[in-house]
Amino acid sequence: MYRARIEVSLKSGHSDPEGEMTAQSLKELKFSAKNVSVSKVYTVFFEAESREKAEEAVEEMCRRLLANPTKDNYRFEIEEAK
């Protein structure tokens, strides 16, 4: 069993409405927030035959489901899990 921690964030230049709303709310609460961006972390437990296969699987998960190649960046770490 492997555990992947996959972080998906917006590429620069793409609008981040959730980040903008959060910055606005923080300002309304009198915090001096200048800029907020929001990303998502997926923690996935999955089976793979080897570490190499695990990395290939996570790349494919990102490309096919978790990240939008037009607007998202992704990065991940994988470790063996019990």
Added chain:
Amino acid sequence: MYRARIEVSLKSGHSDPEGEMTAQSLKELKFSAKNVSVSKVYTVFFEAESREKAEEAVEEMCRRLLANPTKDNYRFEIEEAK
């Protein structure tokens, strides 16, 4: 200026519908996903007079806006930013 990286995740025992849907979608794509959980990372740039004040501000941002104390855990890192 400080930069806080704040990760908000569900406490264990709380349902994670987005994680469940993601696991389901991964299974439909023939990945051997067993379990998926989703958390959010807020990257906030903000002004503070000192590191101590910056930490207090981020604690308060979490308590008042970013995390729901009933169901969320949060953790953060702060660094000085230009």
